[in-house]
Amino acid sequence: xxxxxxxxxxxxxxxxxxxxxxxxxxxxxxxxxxxxxxxxxxxxxxxxxxxxxxxxxxxxxxxxxxxxxxxxxxxxxxxxxxxxxxxxxxxxxxxxxxxxxxxxxxxxxxxxxxxxxxxxxxxxxxxxxxxxxxxxxxxxxxxxxxxxxxxxxxxxxxxxxxxxxxxxxxxxxxxxxxxxxxxxxxxxxxxxxxxxxxxxxxxxxxxxxx
Amino acid sequence: xxxxxxxxxxxxxxxxxxxxxxxxxxxxxxxxxxxxxxxxxxxxxxxxxxxxxxxxxxxxxxxxxxxxxxxxxxxxxxxxxxxxxxxxxxxxxxxxxxxxxxxxxxxxxxxxxxxxxxxxxxxxxxxxxxxxxxxxxxxxxxxxxxxxxxxxxxxxxxxxxxxxxxxxxxxxxxxxxxxxxxxxxxxxxxxxxxxxxxxxxxxxxxxxxx
Amino acid sequence: xxxxxxxxxxxxxxxxxxxxxxxxxxxxxxxxxxxxxxxxxxxxxxxxxxxxxxxxxxxxxxxxxxxxxxxxxxxxxxxxxxxxxxxxxxxxxxxxxxxxxxxxxxxxxxxxxxxxxxxxxxxxxxxxxxxxxxxxxxxxxxxxxxxxxxxxxxxxxxxxxxxxxxxxxxxxxxxxxxxxxxxxxxxxxxxxxxxxxxxxxxxxxxxxxx
Numbered sequence: 299x300x301x302x303x304x305x306x307x308x309x310x311x312x313x314x315x316x317x318x319x320x321x322x323x324x325x326x327x328x329x330x331x332x333x334x335x336x337x338x339x340x341x342x343x344x345x346x347x348x349x350x351x352x353x354x355x356x357x358x359x360x361x362x363x364x365x366x367x368x369x370x371x372x373x374x375x376x377x378x379x380x381x382x383x384x385x386x387x388x389x390x391x392x393x394x395x396x397x398x399x400x401x402x403x404x405x406x407x408x409x410x411x412x413x414x415x416x417x418x419x420x421x422x423x424x425x426x427x428x429x430x431x432x433x434x435x436x437x438x439x440x441x442x443x444x445x446x447x448x449x450x451x452x453x454x455x456x457x458x459x460x461x462x463x464x465x466x467x468x469x470x471x472x473x474x475x476x477x478x479x480x481x482x483x484x485x486x487x488x489x490x491x492x493x494x495x496x497x498x499x500x501x502x503x504x505x506x507x508x
Numbered sequence: 509x510x511x512x513x514x515x516x517x518x519x520x521x522x523x524x525x526x527x528x529x530x531x532x533x534x535x536x537x538x539x540x541x542x543x544x545x546x547x548x549x550x551x552x553x554x555x556x557x558x559x560x561x562x563x564x565x566x567x568x569x570x571x572x573x574x575x576x577x578x579x580x581x582x583x584x585x586x587x588x589x590x591x592x593x594x595x596x597x598x599x600x601x602x603x604x605x606x607x608x609x610x611x612x613x614x615x616x617x618x619x620x621x622x623x624x625x626x627x628x629x630x631x632x633x634x635x636x637x638x639x640x641x642x643x644x645x646x647x648x649x650x651x652x653x654x655x656x657x658x659x660x661x662x663x664x665x666x667x668x669x670x671x672x673x674x675x676x677x678x679x680x681x682x683x684x685x686x687x688x689x690x691x692x693x694x695x696x697x698x699x700x701x702x703x704x705x706x707x708x709x710x711x712x713x714x715x716x717x718x
Numbered sequence: 719x720x721x722x723x724x725x726x727x728x729x730x731x732x733x734x735x736x737x738x739x740x741x742x743x744x745x746x747x748x749x750x751x752x753x754x755x756x757x758x759x760x761x762x763x764x765x766x767x768x769x770x771x772x773x774x775x776x777x778x779x780x781x782x783x784x785x786x787x788x789x790x791x792x793x794x795x796x797x798x799x800x801x802x803x804x805x806x807x808x809x810x811x812x813x814x815x816x817x818x819x820x821x822x823x824x825x826x827x828x829x830x831x832x833x834x835x836x837x838x839x840x841x842x843x844x845x846x847x848x849x850x851x852x853x854x855x856x857x858x859x860x861x862x863x864x865x866x867x868x869x870x871x872x873x874x875x876x877x878x879x880x881x882x883x884x885x886x887x888x889x890x891x892x893x894x895x896x897x898x899x900x901x902x903x904x905x906x907x908x909x910x911x912x913x914x915x916x917x918x919x920x921x922x923x924x925x926x927x928x
Contacts, residue, residue, distance in 0.1 A: 322705050328702045349775065350774055359625075369589050378705060414779070441742070449749050491747060539869050554769070568834050644862070
């Protein structure tokens with residue numbers, strides 16, 4: 299097991315906990331909690347593999363990841379969400395985001411994807427599980443509305459792609475991981491968010507025409 | 509037409525009715541009612557075929573299934589949801605769930621899928637249509653929150669996989685069908701559900717950090 | 719660049735504006751606004767390419783489309799939704815729907831898809847982006863509930879398929895485009911909608927059994 303794989307397990311662990319925690323908040327039953335933990339941890343990679351038509355998504359043969367998801371979800375059930383806002387959890391989640399972005403970024407570079415597809419696969423791997431989690435739990439997708447999260451992943455992915463030809467694989471991987479975790483944690487601690495744009499109208503949904 | 513195919517049509521019929529009925533409750537227009545009937549009946553199999561990269565999903569060439577969906581949705585429109593809670597409907601729906609799980613389970617065994625993928629394809633075939641139905645209708649996905657439904661399918665799938673090498677195809681198929689319908693109906697009649705886990709916090713959505 | 723490609727850009731433009739506008743209404747941050755613009759403009763074509771297993775969706779190499787999306791979303795941010803109900807916008811959107819339906823219909827005819835798949839790919843290309851937009855923004859999918867929109871696309875697609883063997887490609891394309899835009903605009907201006915079916919029951923969600 300190399301370093302990125304180890305960090306990916308950290309990501310799987312953090313994402314499974316976030317899925318399980320949302321599931322408990324939303325009153326899912328026991329099976330639903332485990333399913334949402336699994337969807338959150340594996341969803342991004344599965345969407346990536348489906349969109350890029352890579353055959354059966356690799357997560358279905360990742361027994362290690364599935365074991366980690368089972369342990370994380372079980373832990374979340376015992377904690378019952380008590381650590382959701384704990385700095386430790388936010389840090390672990392940021393490491394997971396970084397690991398997912400970087401590992402899919404390396405694969406995308408190896409596959410010679412163009413820039414658009416490169417940004418898509420790195421982003422969807424990092425945030426796709428959380429997006430599915432919010433859709434299944436019928437919540438407003440968090441990634442669109444709060445925190446410097448997805449954008450930290452995109453910046454880190456671009457750093458990886460830009461640095462790779464000059465620094466080589468190892469150094470650009472470390473650099474990208476550090477960039478993502480630093481941006482994410484700095485903005486989290488300083489409560490920095492992306493700007494929003496106020497819609498001029500206050501019309502209700504039923505009045506919209508398209 | 510063999511026995512499983514016949515039961516699959518029973519499932520298509522029941523799922524189309526449930527989709528059409530939810531569509532009427534949610535104030536869909538006439539086209540929306542037919543679309544939701546189709547999505548509910550065909551969605552699980554289509555997701556399965558997409559995730560396992562089987563080429564164009566087989567449902568698009570299942571004229572028989574499409575005819576059944578059309579008839580079921582039209583019937584649902586005339587009934588306007590009157591039979592939704594009728595024992596007959598719940599029984600027909602349970603038979604449909606069982607047929608979808610077993611028919612996809614046989615295919616998965618023939619394809620030598622590993623256990624994880626086996627559970628995924630049988631479950632998603634059985635409950636994926638209902639999940640899409642609830643997402644399109646913006647409802648909380650029922651399968652995560654109420655009734656012994658998805659878990660009945662998973663148990664039946666495991667029975668199929670476990671019994672197949674010993675009992676052969678026919679007997680293990682019958683056994684699995686009986687297990688699923690029995691568990692589903694028994695728990696429905698006795699009002700047995702999976703346990704839930706209470707989240708310790710009552711924080712509102714906007715306070716969550718991930 | 720031929721005529722259909724040009725009209726497709728019109729569609730990309732209109733769909734990106736509608737996505738960005740909904741994103742602003744729903745309080746998305748700046749990145750979320752651009753993402754929803756992109757999802758709305760490209761989502762239908764991407765779903766089509768995934769379901770029909772065409773390899774990596776072509777939109778990921780359509781730099782022209784991505785540029786148009788960027789411009790349209792930026793424009794929408796400056797307008798802040800002021801033109802949402804403007805006749806010009808509704809007309810541009812109708813042209814876009816027509817272009818998406820017709821261009822995917824031509825491809826479907828070239829691929830000899832059967833009627834079911836033909837209707838699916840033309841419809842999902844035309845309305846799939848708006849469906850994803852509404853799911854991501856947690857709104858009731860508009861296409862199921864209001865306006866003659868999806869049905870205009872389906873009628874136009876059938877006109878294309880029916881006229882193609884007799885009129886040839888060019889004439890049947892023009893005819894189909896005119897049919898879709900005319901039906902859509904006529905029904906919009908006359909406020910004509912598909913009928914709805916009232917569900918006999920007023921039960922709340924939690925009482926539903928499936």
